[in-house]
Amino acid sequence: MxxxxxxxxxxxxxxxxxxxxxxxxxxxxxxxRNTPIFASADVAAPPTHEADYFMRNFSVKNFDAQGHLKSEVFGTEAHHFPDTDTVEISQVRIRSVNPQGLVTVSTADRGLSNGNGSEVQLFGNAVVVRQAVVDKGVVVQPKMEFRSDFLHAYLETERVRSNKPVTLVRGADTFTADSMDYNNLDRQMQLDGRVKGILIPQPAK
Structure with a gap:
């Protein structure tokens, strides 16, 4: 055994x-087979060029730290794109006021503003008008008007640029050029390309 x-x-x-x-x-x-599977944390997808909100027939005001109006934006429709933090505005109209109270009005068929509204690109029938500067009833600086198919307006630094043909009306004088760069703070104007000007003589004082 x-x-x-x-x-x-x-x-x-x-x-x-x-x-x-x-x-x-x-x-x-x-x-x-019986060990639980822990799902990995969802990775945030990169933002796409799709509007995350829109406005219609709107008016948006922007104030400084002292409560003074800096700008007011009007439009028939606006779309915000998160990937570029820009706002595309149809039939845009912007009324901006500098610290000295000088008013500038910008209009166009379409506008593209950056996130904080400090600059806007104007497309189609773009017009920027800066009111005259008057001191004690005397015109120190005449009204200025810029017209082009495209204007790039920097509202806080008071600068207007264009790489398209532009027409400038300063008081009674008119200038045309292929491109332009105007800085209101420095009082400097640069006109490039085919520059033409019509100067109207001022009446004798």
């Missing part, structure tokens, strides 16, 4: 490593 048990044990010991490996494999398979 002992010989039979010894023989059976010897045969079992031969297959014992295989049996243990099988048990371990089954255990590993069970663990894999």
């Amino acid at each position: 002992n010989a039979m048990l010894q023989s059976a044990w010897n045969r079992l010991s031969i297959y014992l490593p295989i049996l243990l490996m099988g048990v371990l494999a089954l255990g590993s398979y069970w663990l894999v």
